Amino acid sequence: MMRLPPFSYLAPRRLDDAVRLLADHGPDAMVVAGGTDLFPNMKRGQMAPRVLVALRGLPELTAIRGTARAGLAIGAGATLAAVAEHPEVVAGYAALARAAGVVSTPQLRNMGTLGGNVCVDTRCNYYNQSYEWRRAIGFCLKKDGDICLVAPGSRRCWAVSSSDTAPVLWALGAEVTLAGPRGERRVPMPALYRDDGIAYLGKAPDEIVTELRLPPVDGWRATYWKLRRRGAFDFPVLGVAAAVRLEAGICREARVVLGAVASAPREAPDAARALVGERLTPEVIARAADAAARPAKPLDNTDLVYHYRKRMTRVYVGRALRELAGLPIDGLWPPGMSGAGEGPRPPAPARDRTD
Numbered sequence: 001m002m003r004l005p006p007f008s009y010l011a012p013r014r015l016d017d018a019v020r021l022l023a024d025h026g027p028d029a030m031v032v033a034g035g036t037d038l039f040p041n042m043k044r045g046q047m048a049p050r051v052l053v054a055l056r057g058l059p060e061l062t063a064i065r066g067t068a069r070a071g072l073a074i075g076a077g078a079t080l081a082a083v084a085e086h087p088e089v090v091a092g093y094a095a096l097a098r099a100a101g102v103v104s105t106p107q108l109r110n111m112g113t114l115g116g117n118v119c120v121d122t123r124c125n126y127y128n129q130s131y132e133w134r135r136a137i138g139f140c141l142k143k144d145g146d147i148c149l150v151a152p153g154s155r156r157c158w159a160v161s162s163s164d165t166a167p168v169l170w171a172l173g174a175e176v177t178l179a180g181p182r183g184e185r186r187v188p189m190p191a192l193y194r195d196d197g198i199a200y201l202g203k204a205p206d207e208i209v210t211e212l213r214l215p216p217v218d219g220w221r222a223t224y225w226k227l228r229r230r231g232a233f234d235f236p237v238l239g240v241a242a243a244v245r246l247e248a249g250i251c252r253e254a255r256v257v258l259g260a261v262a263s264a265p266r267e268a269p270d271a272a273r274a275l276v277g278e279r280l281t282p283e284v285i286a287r288a289a290d291a292a293a294r295p296a297k298p299l300d301n302t303d304l305v306y307h308y309r310k311r312m313t314r315v316y317v318g319r320a321l322r323e324l325a326g327l328p329i330d331g332l333w334p335p336g337m338s339g340a341g342e343g344p345r346p347p348a349p350a351r352d353r354t355d
């Protein structure tokens with residue numbers, strides 16, 4: 001059985017106390033929200049904070065305020081279940097409700113928070129293993145070692161950004177509010193990330209994510225498609241967030257953001273350019289899907305073979321855009337991988353039918 005290492009658990013009741021405690025303990029401390037990512041990581045020896053500053057006792061972090069018309073502010077401590085079910089999120093930001101609703105299992109969504117999800121650790125087959133497993137094959141750069149086992153010639157870590165909600169929040173144009181010892185600041189979603197498997201967050205370690213702010217819906221519509229092996233609870237091995245603003249059937253603005261293809265969510269600007277000024281016809285969508293697949297460079301360090309994941313980028317971007325265009329969603333589920341995707345289920349392939 002894997003046990004948690006010893007640590008001190010501090011439970012502030014006010015945000016400014018949490019900020020002060022985190023600053024006072026410096027690199028020894030981390031914040032913990034739902035603990036659904038951090039505690040398993042600590043059990044596997046991937047992280048060893050001596051002090052945890054808990055965010056659970058901060059009521060100001062759990063509120064969801066505003067409307068889809070005026071914009072919504074979601075407290076970082078709101079659980080994924082609360083986000084997925086909130087009427088204003090469901091009505092105005094259905095892509096976010098879907099992404100939050102396909103994270104892991106109901107139990108973890110009841111504990112896990114939106115703030116924890118956007119800050120969730122990057123993942124790699126050589127890292128998300130027990131301490132003994134990692135010691136047996138030799139430690140890697142991300143923890144305790146000095147080489148990358150996936151790309152031994154590389155001086156950086158390629159662990160994969162695996163948040164479901166981050167690509168959607170990015171595509172929706174969300175902003176992140178951070179509170180730290182130097183005060184409060186608000187940054188766009190892209191500024192929260194760095195394409196580095198170890199230092200994957202663009203915020204300072206002593207800053208706490210307090211809120212995710214969504215702009216007014218203002219004619220945008222968005223969706224999220226997730227590829228994973230088991231529909232019941234796996235992390236994404238590909239996430240596709242697509243958002244478009246249509247006027248009289250013409251796409252005026254677009255954003256396509258890929259998850260789980262790099263150490264940070266990755267925007268596909270060429271795909272957006274292929275959509276803007278056009279009607280979302282099957283041909284335009286096919287061109288955009290081709291363009292979106294180009295920046296996806298998955299490596300052999302998560303589930304499913306990487307060239308398959310790369311190929312599926314084009315397929316999933318195409319399906320996401322067809323959904324937004326109201327077109328029938330073509331393509332079959334990958335053979336032998338039922339439950340490998342999320343989103344509205346396309347018609348079952350004829351050969352799978354029993355009638």
Ligand SMILES: Cc1cc2nc3c(=O)[nH]c(=O)nc-3n(C[C@H](O)[C@H](O)[C@H](O)COP(=O)(O)OP(=O)(O)OC[C@H]3O[C@@H](n4cnc5c(N)ncnc54)[C@H](O)[C@@H]3O)c2cc1C
Binds near residue numbers: 034035036080117208
């Ligand atoms: C079996 C299993 C399956 C999972 N499947 C998925 C999945 O499909 N998709 C997915 O996205 N995730 C998945 N997860 C990971 C995790 O459950 C979720 O990402 C969850 O949302 C994390 O939130 P949390 O509140 O529990 O974060 P915690 O575990 O408390 O924290 C995670 C990280 O974020 C930091 N942090 C937390 N809150 C803040 C904050 N407000 N400000 C600054 N830093 C903060 C912590 O210090 C820590 O580094 C899975 C986990 C498990 C164990």
Ligand code: SF4
Binds near residue numbers: 141197
């Ligand atoms: S990508 Fe390389 S350095 Fe990063 S966790 Fe995997 S093996 Fe380790």
